[in-house]
Amino acid sequence: MKVIPLLLAAFIGAVAGETCSGAQVDAVGFTSLDATIVTKIAYIADFTLSCSNGAKDVSLYAETIDGIVGIARSVDGVKYQVSWVEDVAYAVSGERPIKLYDEQGYAALRKAQRGNEDTSSVLPIATINLYHPGAYRGPWVQSETMAILAAIFIYYYALTQKNKLMA
Structure with a gap:
């Protein structure tokens, strides 16, 4: 009878995903540059993640200007991509920070947001700075x-x- 709670705990641990410590990120970013025919600017960041603890298939979330968004992961579990759009009127040139969170960090961030607490105490595993040079408006x-x-x-x-x- 004591085996069921042990199996349940192992299953929850496997589903929750691995945590990444000592994250190293190598990122490339893209943005829309022509605002003459579109109403929204697209931001895309492709990156690879390597963890010092050797974690693979890490579920990640990103905090962007658009809010918290899920991150797409490639089949091999090495490459990731995050994207969002922003109205042309609000898309100013400059750096856009993208804070990356694993499952534990995401849970702590959501808990802080629900409790109206300061979210700056929740540290991301890594931060990507996506540069937007500005959009040509004609x-x-x-x-x-x-x-x-x-x-x-x-x-x-x-x-x-x-x-x-x-x-």
């Missing part, structure tokens, strides 16, 4: 406006030259 002056101004200038120049010749 030229300051539209080409149609420039064409109209050029036509008005040419018409004015031609009219003044005609008046000088006629005088």
Whole structure:
């Protein structure tokens, strides 16, 4: 009868996932750069995670500007990807910190958020800084406006030259 609680504890430990200590992250980030035809800027960070304790298949969560999001893991369990979108109006250029949490850190973070406690005491296993250089929103002056101004200038120049010749 004492075997059932032992098996239950082993099952919960296996499902909860491994914890990563001494995390080393190698990341590459991508962002949308053209805001002339889209309404949201996409942020994507691809990274590999290596833990000093040798943990594999670590379930990760990320705290981004968009909130807490799940992280996709490749089949081999080595590569990870986190992504989110942000409205063009709020997407300023600069660094975007992405805090990575394992299962235990995520649980502690959620507990702190539910209790309206300070979340800065919950330390992430790693932080990625994703740089967004800013999005191109189009030229300051539209080409149609420039064409109209050029036509008005040419018409004015031609009219003044005609008046000088006629005088």
